[in-house]
Amino acid sequence: VEASIPEPQRKAWLAHQTSGFKDKDGFETEVVRHVETTLARSMYNCDEQAAYSACSLAFRDRLILEWNRTQQRQTFADSKRVYYLSLEFLMGRALDNAMLNIGQKDVAKAGLAELGFRIEDVIEQEHDAALGNGGLGRLAACFLDSLASLNYSAWGYGLRYRYGIFKQEIIDGYQVEVPDYWLDFNPWEFPRHDVTVDIQFYGHVTKRTDDNGKTIATWEGGEIVKAVAYDVPIPGYATPSTNNLRLWSSKAASGEFDFQKFNSGDYENSVADQQRAETISAVLYPNDNLDRGKELRLKQQYFWVAASLYDIVRRFKKSRRAWKEFPDQVAIQLNDTHPTLAVVELQRILVDLEGLDWEEAWNIVTNTFGYTNHTVLPEALEKWSVPLFQHLLPRHLQLIYDINLFFLQSVERKFPKDREMLARVSIIEESQPKMVRMAHLAIVGSHKVNGVAELHSDLIKTTIFKDFVEVFGPDKFTNVTNGITPRRWLHQANPRLSELISSKTGSQNFLKDLTELAKIEHYKDDKAFRKEWAEIKYANKVRLAKHIKKTTGVDVNPSALFDVQVKRIHEYKRQQMNIFGVIHRYLTLKSLSPEERKKFQPRVSIFGGKAAPGYWMAKQIIHLINAVGAVVNNDKDIGDLLKVIFLEDYNVSKAEMIIPASDLSEHISTAGTEASGTSNMKFVLNGGLIIGTCDGANIEITREIGEQNIFLFGNLAEDVEDIRHNHTYGSYTVDPDLVKVFEAIEKGTFGEPNDFMGMISAVRDHGDFYLVSDDFHSYIETQELVDKAYRDQEGWITKSIESVARMGFFSSDRCINEYAEGIWNIEPLAVKDQ
C-alpha cells in the first residue's frame, strides 16, 4: 500500500497513519477538539448530546483510517469479493459497538469520566439506525459484523431511508406510529457526492439489427434519478479490518429545482421533480413477512439494485479481466427476493451494454448469484404485476420473458408434455393480470438457494420449491442455519456475563470462536460461579424493572419470573396465544383463596413489538395485551403474582437491555411458519430458557443444548396440514380452557368486548388457521412445568449454564463461514497487524 502513495505525499501520509488517539489523554484531546472545532461549541456548554457527537467523531476518525487501509488491502489483493444485497439493515447503535470492536471502551470510559460524563449516558444519546423491520434486517447487520471480524472482502449494499421503521407509541392501549427521522446528526455515514449513478425508469425499447445480424435492444426515454452513495464503516472485532456498507440515497437528476417554473409563479411544481425523486429512498416499507406490491417499492428495488450493480461492475472492470472471470471475482447474495432484479440487470448490462452473447452472459449471471429464502408464508412471496413492470421497466420485462422462455424450454426437454409442471415453475403466473414471481426468478438466476434453518430448508424443498428440486436436482438447494454476533449480543449487551465467562475460559477468545463457551460447563457445579451467574441475571432484571417503572409506571418485582415475548406482532408468531394464556392464569388466580394463591409462582409477562400499520389483527392483539395489563396490574387480589407489561417501541437497543433480563422467552409460532428466528438464539446465549414450538431454529437449539433445557410443546409441522383440513371438514371444538378465556373477554372483563372479537372469531369461527386452540392445552401445561422448574432455583441455574455453554454453534461467524465455503467460494484475506 505504502509504495502506491506518490512520493510528494508519502511523508505526510506516513505521519498521518499514526495519528488518532492512543490513550485516555489522547482520547480526551480528540473529544475536546471535536467539540470546539467540528461541532463549533465550547466545553462550557458541552451536554451529553455534544459529548456523544464528539466521542463518536473521535472513534470515527480511527475507523476511517482502518477503513481506508482495508479497502486498499482488498483492492491490492485483487481477490474475490462478496456483495450482500439487503433492503434492510437493522444496525441499532454504532458507538458502543465501535468502542468494543476496536477494544478501546475502557479508554473512552475513563476519558469521558474525567470530562464529567458517564459513558452509559453518552451511549444512550445515540438514535438507533433502524433501517429494517425485524429478523431479516438484524440478520444482515450480524452478517456485516462477522464478515468484517473474519476478514472477508465484503460490501453491504442497501438503501439510505430518510425514515426507518416508525417509532411506536402506545396511547390508551393502542399503537400509534410516529415517523422516525434519524438523520439529524449521523456521524457514522460519509456522503460520497462524487459517487453517483444515473438510474433510468419508464421509457421504451427500440430494437435494430446490427451488421452481423444481431439484435440490439436500446432502452430510451423515461426519466432519470440520481443515486448518491453514503458509506458506513463496519468495524471488525479485534482486527483492523473495517468493511463498507454502501447505502444509496435518491436525488433529482436535474439539479435543485426548476427556476423557470419558480419564476413564473408555479411554486409548487418547481420542487415537484426533486420531491418525486427523493421519495424513492424516503421511507422503509414497514411490513414484515408481507408483500403489498406497491409501485414505489418496485422503484426502490430497481433504484438500489441498479446503482449497486453499476458500482460492482465498475470495480470489476478496473481489473481489466475477461468477463468470464466475473464469477471468480464477484459473489452476490440476494437477501430474500427483494434484490432479485439484480439478476435481470446484470444480464441487461452484459447483453445490451457490453455485447456478450446471451448464453455466455447467462452463465456469468447464474454463477454470480446466490439466493436466501426467509419464509414459506404465501403472503410474503413477492409478485409484481406484468403491466406495472411493463410501464416502469420495459426492457427488464422483455429480458424476464426471454429468461423464462429459455428456462421453460429446458424444463420441457426434461419433462416433455408436462404442461402443469411448466405452469407451476414458470416465472410468469398466468393470472389476471399476469404476475412476475420473484422467487422463481431468483431460483432460476442463482447457483445456490438456501433456507435459514434445517426444518425451513427441508420445507422449502418439499413445499413451495418442490418442482424446482426436480428441475435442477437437490444440490442446488442447501441450508445455512442463521446465527448471531456474540460481540453485540453477549459482550455488548451483557458485559458482566461476558466478563464472568472470560474469567473461566481464560480469555475473550470465545468472542471469536464461540464454541469455546463449552469450557464453562466445567464450572456448572462451582458455587461461586453459580452465585455470580444468578447475581448477574438478577442485576439485569433490576435494570429492566427500572425501565418498566420509568416507561409504564408499573412496579414489578425483580424476583418474579420474567417471561418475555418481544418480536414483530404477527398472528403466526402467536402473541394472541400468549395473552390468552395470561388471561387463563389470571382467571385461575382469581378463583383461588388467598392462601392457595400464595403457592403460585409470581410472573411478569412482558411483551414488545411493532405491528405493521395496516395489519388490523396485529393491532388488536396489542390492544388486548394493554387492556389485560390495565386490569391485572391494578387488581389488589393479584399484587405481584402477575403483572402484564407492554414495552413501547421495541428496537435493537431495547433488545440489548431486555434480552439479558429474561428468565423465560417465548418462541411459540405455529409449527412450520417461523423460518428460523434469531432472538431465540440471543435469549439462550444470555442465560434465559425458552418455551417454544418445534419450529425454525428452536429444533437445532434443542439438539445442541439438550431436551432437558428447553420447554417444547405443541403440534408438529408435519401434522399442521391435516389438522387444518380437519378444522374445515371434520369436527372442531375450541379447547375448554380457551372457551373460558373467551367468555371472560366477552363479558367485558377487559373493556369493550367488540374491540377483541376479531381475535376470538379467528379461532372460533374462521378455521383457527394458526392452531391456537389445538396447541392451547399443551401450552398451558408446559407453562405449569416452567413454574415448577423455576421454583427449583438451583436446577434452573444448572439449565441456564448448560444452555449457554452449548450455544457455540449459533455464532454468525459459523454461519458466514458456511456461506463463504458452500456458496460464495471465497476465503478470508490475511491481515498483518499494523
Ligand code: CGF
Ligand atoms: O427472517 C424472517 C423475519 N421475519 O424477518 N423473514 N422474513 N421474511 C423470518 O420470519 C424469521 O424466521 C427469520 O429468523 C428471519 C431471518 O432469516
Ligand code: PLP
Ligand atoms: N426485532 C429486533 C429489534 C430484534 O433485535 C430481533 C432479533 O434480535 C428481531 C426483531 C427478530 O426477532 P425474532 O427472531 O424473535 O423474530
